Amino acid sequence: MKVTVIGSGNLGKSIITGLASSDLFDPKNITVADKSEENLKIIQEQAGVTVTEDNVKAVKESKWVILCIQPRILNLVLNEIKDHLREDQVLISTVTGVTIEEINEVVPNNKVIRAMPNTAAVKQESMSFVCANDNEDEDVFFVEKMFGTIGKAIIIEERLMKAxxxxxxxxxxxxxxxxxxxxxxxxxxxxxxxxxxxxxxxxxxxxxxxxxxxxxxxxxxxxxxxxxxxxxxxxxxxxxxxxxxxxxxxxxxxxxxxxxxxx
Ligand SMILES: NC(=O)c1ccc[n+]([C@@H]2O[C@H](COP(=O)([O-])OP(=O)(O)OC[C@H]3O[C@@H](n4cnc5c(N)ncnc54)[C@H](OP(=O)(O)O)[C@@H]3O)[C@@H](O)[C@H]2O)c1
The missing domain is CATH 1.10.3730.10 (ProC C-terminal domain-like)
Structure with a gap:
């Protein structure tokens, strides 16, 4: 089971550290991409994950791609990776306030699931929320399980994501x-x-x-x-x-x- 995380800032670091110590992912199967060399160095030392400054290379590694970047650079990153994604890959967006529909406008051929964890993921004590267009989809249940390894996770309707x-x-x-x-x-x-x-x-x-x-x-x-x-x-x-x-x-x-x- 492989997962890629783009963005290892405040939230990314917490999620990566939490996932790396969970039973679901071996740290060597977690690939982290970031533009910040310093953040990559910290997370590599802290969690033993694979790191790269190349977003395109990073997304080729895994079925699951977690986006932990600021809303203002989301479209930049989506445009960078979209032609390199296979259709079976799932984008998991933690980006605040950007809807599934808006992400699918840029990346129309991939399933998008939103996840809203918090920084206590680092202690595996996050409260996380998960939603998709179809909340009965088996990939949504898997993402709930994934975030369940770093705390408590529940599936909600997208209209409640801001709350x-x-x-x-x-x-x-x-x-x-x-x-x-x-x-x-x-x-x-x-x-x-x-x-x-x-x-x-x-x-x-x-x-x-x-x-x-x-x-x-x-x-x-x-x-x-x-x-x-x-x-x-x-x-x-x-x-x-x-x-x-x-x-x-x-x-x-x-x-x-x-x-x-x-x-
Ligand atoms: N912090 C929270 O508690 C929290 C909770 C829920 C949701 N969120 C959401 O999670 C997302 C990330 O928040 P954050 O607090 O972790 O932000 P952050 O600390 O700014 O981390 C973002 C990381 O992405 C890197 N980055 C910038 N441009 C990039 C690019 N083109 N490709 C790859 N990486 C790039 C940044 O590097 P540089 O520093 O060099 O720019 C930084 O390391 C946001 O959308 C936020 O709304 C945050």
Whole structure:
């Protein structure tokens, strides 16, 4: 099983590292192409994959071609590789906001599947979304399996891809900023910054584990909230300062932005 990844920047590196440590791909069967010599050197050392600066050579290697490049250079790369693709090859685009239809306008003879993972792919903890024109296609199930090796993956309708980008990809930054704020509180109470960050990270993992089986968040909040205790004092102060409202507004601002930038 061979896969080619074009683009080894922030997201590409995370996906490649995650896939290279999965059972599905041997690192030597992962070919990575990039224009950045520095990024190729890093990923070769980090993941033991094959690297090249030649996109055309890279796509000839594999059935699966994952595109991890910025939207502004997508057409440039598609035009570069399109005449070198066999019809059985599948393009997997992680490019934000570019539809399957738009990609097929440039590359009409290949199946296009969109995937929206996040940078936690490097720890095999990504939340990934997958969609195609036909979500019952066996290649879509394989791509779901592929991204399932680097975290959790679900198949969704393409109309939800923008919302998926905000919740699943931007969401990583939103949570990290919250963790940073918690850490600052921890330091103010007397912990060293590295201790506070470690504590806050573990507390976040624990909180996520508590709702993994579908338990409602508020059930677990109630379990921590002693009447008249310190937790409810803190929670109410957070809400008086607009925590929930601010988070919802942030999510919707990101959604408005992605909706305006792309199509
Ligand atoms: N970052 C995320 O969390 C995230 C999450 C979901 C989706 N996405 C999407 O994933 C895509 C990649 O994002 P990113 O953050 O990984 O971007 P990035 O860090 O800019 O990485 C893109 C890589 O592509 C290289 N590149 C530029 N021109 C190229 C060409 N002609 N052929 C081959 N490689 C080329 C870049 O090299 P240079 O640096 O030398 O230009 C860079 O190494 C974007 O479309 C983004 O919307 C990102």
């Amino acid at each position: 998926a980008t905000v919740l699943g990809a931007s969401g990583t930054a939103f949570f990290l900023r919250f963790l940073r704020a918690m850490t600052q509180g921890g330091v103010q109470m007397g912990f060293h910054p590295h201790e506070a960050q470690e504590i806050v990270g573990q507390v976040a993992l624990g909180a996520a584990a508590l709702i993994e089986d579908g338990t409602h968040t508020e059930v677990e909040v109630d379990n921590v909230t002693t009447p008249s205790g310190c937790t409810i004092e803190g929670l109410n102060e957070l809400e008086h300062n607009g925590l929930s409202s601010s988070v919802i507004k942030g999510v919707m601002a990101a959604y408005a932005k992605i909706s305006n930038i792309h199509d």
